[in-house]
Amino acid sequence: MTIPVIPxxxxxxxxxxxxxxxxxxxxxxxxxxxLARVHDAVGGQNPAVFTAGNPPATxxxxxxxxxxxxxxxxxxxxxxxxxxxxxxxxxGVNVSTAGAANHINTGVFSxxxxxNPLGAGVVAGPFxxxxxxxxxxxxxxxxxxxxxxYLYNLDFxxxxxxxxxxxxTTGVTDAGSFFCLEFVST
Amino acid sequence: xxQIPIVPTFVTxxxxxxxxxxxxxxxxxxxxxxxxxxxxxxxxxxxxxTLNTWTTLNYPTVIFDSDGVSxxxxxxxxxxxxxxxxxxxxxxAAGSDGMAGSFRITAGANNPHLAPAATIRFGLRAKQTPSSxxxxxxxxxxxxxxxxxxxxxxxxxxxxxxxxxxxxxxNSSFKNGRFNRSFMGHFISTGT
Numbered sequence: 001m002t003i004p005v006i007p008x009x010x011x012x013x014x015x016x017x018x019x020x021x022x023x024x025x026x027x028x029x030x031x032x033x034x035l036a037r038v039h040d041a042v043g044g045q046n047p048a049v050f051t052a053g054n055p056p057a058t059x060x061x062x063x064x065x066x067x068x069x070x071x072x073x074x075x076x077x078x079x080x081x082x083x084x085x086x087x088x089x090x091x092g093v094n095v096s097t098a099g100a101a102n103h104i105n106t107g108v109f110s111x112x113x114x115x116n117p118l119g120a121g122v123v124a125g126p127f128x129x130x131x132x133x134x135x136x137x138x139x140x141x142x143x144x145x146x147x148x149x150y151l152y153n154l155d156f157x158x159x160x161x162x163x164x165x166x167x168x169t170t171g172v173t174d175a176g177s178f179f180c181l182e183f184v185s186t
Numbered sequence: 187x188x189q190i191p192i193v194p195t196f197v198t199x200x201x202x203x204x205x206x207x208x209x210x211x212x213x214x215x216x217x218x219x220x221x222x223x224x225x226x227x228x229x230x231x232x233x234x235x236t237l238n239t240w241t242t243l244n245y246p247t248v249i250f251d252s253d254g255v256s257x258x259x260x261x262x263x264x265x266x267x268x269x270x271x272x273x274x275x276x277x278x279a280a281g282s283d284g285m286a287g288s289f290r291i292t293a294g295a296n297n298p299h300l301a302p303a304a305t306i307r308f309g310l311r312a313k314q315t316p317s318s319x320x321x322x323x324x325x326x327x328x329x330x331x332x333x334x335x336x337x338x339x340x341x342x343x344x345x346x347x348x349x350x351x352x353x354x355x356x357n358s359s360f361k362n363g364r365f366n367r368s369f370m371g372h373f374i375s376t377g378t
Contacts, residue, residue: 020196020209027212028193031376035268037329039308066331067268069375090270090327092310135284135314135347142311144272144327174240174345175288175310180329182270182374 001070001083003186004029034070034083034183038062043096043172047104050162055126056105060093060159060170062179072181079181080156081113087151089128090180092142093161096171097134103164104141106130113154124149126160138171146184157181187336188223188253188265190376191215223253223265223373228366232353235277235344242290242341243275243352245369253373260341261371263294263334266378271309271371273326273342277350280315280322284347287311287324294337306331312345333377342369 004026007019040062047058061076072079081087093106107126114120128143147157159179161170170177191212194205214221227245235241246258255261263269275287289309293300300306309328316322330340344352352367 017196017198017200020200024193024195024209024212027191027209027216030216031191031193031212033375035329035375037331039331067329067333067377069377090329092328094310094312132312133314134312135282137284138286138312139314140286140310140312144325174286174312175307178308178310178328178331182329 001029001034003083003085032069034072035181036068036070036072036079037066037178037180038073038076038079039064039066039178040170040176041172043170043176045170046166047095047161047163047168047170049164049166050105056107056160056162058161060161060177062177078156078158079179081151081153083183084152085150085183086185087147088145088182088184089147089157090142090144091128091159091178092140093159093177094138094140094171094175095134095161095163095168096138096173097168102134102139102168104132104134104139104168105162106141107160108143108147109158109160110147110149110151111156111158113152113156115154116152134168138174188215188221188373190266220252223255223267225251225253225255225261225371227251227256227261227369229352232351235346235350235352237349238345238347240343240345242343245342257339260339260369263338263340264336265373266335267333267373268375268377269330269334269371270374271328271330271340271369273369274367275324275326275342275344276352276367277315277322277344277346278353280350281319281348282317283315283350284345285313285315285322285324286345287326288343289326289328289330290341290343291330291332291334292339294335294339296337297332297335299332329374340371
């Protein structure tokens with residue numbers, strides 16, 4: 001989407017039709033702003049066992065698109081920015097326990113695209129990290145909050161998870177894993 | 187019921203006051219939470235959360251509700267749109283239990299994407315509670331996965347692996363009665 005340009009109207013100025021339409025365009029943008037929600041409807045993913053000193057390493061796939069007003073969801077393991085700005089992230093990774101209680105470790109990772117002043121391919125994370133001790137029948141770790149970096153066109157975010165044992169798989173029984181992005185500000 | 191703004195298009199030498207009023211209302215809808223749908227609800231009772239059963243918690247206390255969605259149990263959508271929801275769940279004196287919470291939307295008669303009474307669960311969180319006898323809490327946050335229509339109902343649900351109660355904030359100790367249980371939601375976008 002195109003970021004609205006809000007006109008400056010000064011004393012004595014006669015508002016031009018372009019000024020009024022620019023304000024109207026800003027309203028239209030905010031009434032249908034960029035957002036996306038995807039989820040995992042299948043389950044059966046096996047986050048890698050995490051090791052001390054390392055962040056969660058497995059990108060969780062969210063193949064089912066619930067909402068996407070800005071084409072962010074083309075690849076199941078990431079949401080890609082097409083309108084630069086500040087975004088709110090919400091996510092949860094649902095893990096089915098196979099017997100004993102197990103730990104889940106999750107976080108949000110960003111990768112810069114070609115339009116980011118840092119250059120493409122710079123990975124950062126985990127942000128909004130979460131840890132949960134999952135007990136039968138399931139666990140779900142996640143978080144929500146404003147992502148700490150301004151995101152540029154083609155930057156993308158991913159949800160990564162790690163578990164305590166190799167027997168944990170992602171679940172879907174009670175709602176499953178989900179991942180949302182919502183534009184909150186230029 | 188909040189009216190979804192109709193954003194006007196202006197033409198050269200336009201003197202339409204109704205168009206300016208439409209633009210003004212659109213700005214009010216976007217910037218004034220007295221106009222835009224927004225709610226914050228709380229429970230008053232101390233319900234028992236049944237063992238190993240997903241239980242709906244009622245939220246009859248209205249802290250604020252700009253669009254009249256409260257029906258004492260959850261939020262009955264009045265204005266069509268995409269909504270974000272959040273909740274704080276609490277159980278008393280937990281001890282190494284499984285605890286989970288989620289939202290559930292039940293379609294009313296006006297949602298073209300869902301059959302009447304169809305349900306979708308979303309916004310799951312689940313964990314093991316502390317073993318020390320302190321209260322336990324979960325915070326849920328999600329975007330409702332479908333566009334909501336008037337008559338759709340959103341509720342908050344609990345699941346615990348031991349029979350527990352949920353009580354109000356009483357500041358009773360450093361690890362008990364410290365939670366302000368709540369269910370919040372707000373309109374974030376138009377949608378069809």
